[in-house]
Amino acid sequence: QITLLHGSHRVGKRSDAAMEKWRGYGLGQFIHWGLYAIPGGAWNGKQYNGAAEWIRSWNGIPKSTYDSLNYSFNPTAFDAKAWAKTARQMGAKYVTFTTKHHDGFCLWPSKYTKYTVKNSPYKKDIVKAVVDAYDQEGIDVILYFSVMDWNHPDWRYDLKTKEDSIAFERFKKFTRNQLIELLTNYPTVKGLWFDGTWDKSWVKQAAFADELETEMRKLRPGLIIGSRFRADENGKRHFDSNGVLMGDYEQGWERKIPAKIEDVHGNDWDCVMTVPENQWGYNAAWNGHIKTGNELIEMTARCVSMGGNFVLNFGPKGDGSIRQEEIKLATEIGDWMKINQEAIYNCEYAGYEKQDWGYFTKKSGTDKIYMVVFNVPVSAALRIKTPPKTIIKKAYLLADTQEVFSPEEISGDEYFLHLKKREQSKPFVIVLETAKAEKGNGTKYEKAKI
Numbered sequence: 001q002i003t004l005l006h007g008s009h010r011v012g013k014r015s016d017a018a019m020e021k022w023r024g025y026g027l028g029q030f031i032h033w034g035l036y037a038i039p040g041g042a043w044n045g046k047q048y049n050g051a052a053e054w055i056r057s058w059n060g061i062p063k064s065t066y067d068s069l070n071y072s073f074n075p076t077a078f079d080a081k082a083w084a085k086t087a088r089q090m091g092a093k094y095v096t097f098t099t100k101h102h103d104g105f106c107l108w109p110s111k112y113t114k115y116t117v118k119n120s121p122y123k124k125d126i127v128k129a130v131v132d133a134y135d136q137e138g139i140d141v142i143l144y145f146s147v148m149d150w151n152h153p154d155w156r157y158d159l160k161t162k163e164d165s166i167a168f169e170r171f172k173k174f175t176r177n178q179l180i181e182l183l184t185n186y187p188t189v190k191g192l193w194f195d196g197t198w199d200k201s202w203v204k205q206a207a208f209a210d211e212l213e214t215e216m217r218k219l220r221p222g223l224i225i226g227s228r229f230r231a232d233e234n235g236k237r238h239f240d241s242n243g244v245l246m247g248d249y250e251q252g253w254e255r256k257i258p259a260k261i262e263d264v265h266g267n268d269w270d271c272v273m274t275v276p277e278n279q280w281g282y283n284a285a286w287n288g289h290i291k292t293g294n295e296l297i298e299m300t301a302r303c304v305s306m307g308g309n310f311v312l313n314f315g316p317k318g319d320g321s322i323r324q325e326e327i328k329l330a331t332e333i334g335d336w337m338k339i340n341q342e343a344i345y346n347c348e349y350a351g352y353e354k355q356d357w358g359y360f361t362k363k364s365g366t367d368k369i370y371m372v373v374f375n376v377p378v379s380a381a382l383r384i385k386t387p388p389k390t391i392i393k394k395a396y397l398l399a400d401t402q403e404v405f406s407p408e409e410i411s412g413d414e415y416f417l418h419l420k421k422r423e424q425s426k427p428f429v430i431v432l433e434t435a436k437a438e439k440g441n442g443t444k445y446e447k448a449k450i
């Protein structure tokens, strides 16, 4: 353990109500929307394969041309209520919404720069419309904010000269002003999702960022901030120099999911995921593998089974409408969630050994276990290894028939559930009502002595 002034200020998970609620979300929606949705990954007939929200850096569009896209931003089809209804239909419990991406364009009328929605034909406050619409749907809002800001004249990638440092001091004030402005304008938001914090200029601001995080938490008690916001005084990010998680949850799972429970180190975490391989902003041409509803349902179950939240990205078009492929996925996921949401919401890592047929989740604060089944084996027997001294009182299908199973005990703390051959086109959930064995080991078998 080394002494740190600006490392993590907490070991272990937060136990307050705001974080408990966040921990139980299970499924969230990410929305990437901004000027990049206007070109939609192409310019002058040329399609760029990189992520569409990064088109400004692909040198396809002259920077000045991209930067003046605010003058053509007029999303006539934008309807935050419709977005919130789609999220509701999908079963998302929270939304993470881009207030400002790397290009620096602000979707709220910030007082601290002209580069905002106010100086566009649209004029109105989009962040407010989104916050109000999602609040009305009972879906919590977290605001995405990119520290890196390609538009601001004082942004620097590193601090090499005195002039750089003088400029970056102005940039730090600007960043703090915008964050306090967001938390003041939109007091119902539950957290901030930071991005664009990997460059040396910001990594060198351990003391400033630490102080700013403290100030934001004081302004908004219960505010949820992930591990990507700030580095410690040794430049360590996500985990400080003592290996302790920075912030309230690990924000490292971007377009990837932990392979096993050990990889999450007992922390809270979210996984943010694109539908194509790598497009956050709207790209008119979705190329390569487009994830299906079943894949995304499986990713949701897999994240919840390891104690995380799965956050699926939507990239609305330049006119503000959501593309049909995303509407279709939201509907498919939502139809599954309507039937099986009990196995996802307010659930956590069950502590059961992972089996090939799918994922275990556990209803927080109870002994209720869910088996989210994706792969029925040719034997149609689902293997369950229970933790020691656990007995299975009941096992039944969560949905439709509520078919009851009688687990066959095949060895110490090991059971088979025998399924009837049935047509499966969607994953399904089996509920295990368990209890601690009052006496003995909860099994009629004894373990081998070795």
Ligand SMILES: Cc1ccc([C@@H]2N[C@@H](C)[C@@H](O)[C@H]2O)cc1
Pocket (backbone or CB within 6 Å): 032, 051, 053, 054, 195, 196, 254, 272, 280
């Ligand atoms: C190398 C890289 C930098 C930033 C990103 C941004 N983080 C995601 C959440 C999107 O906002 C993407 O633009 C992705 C990759």
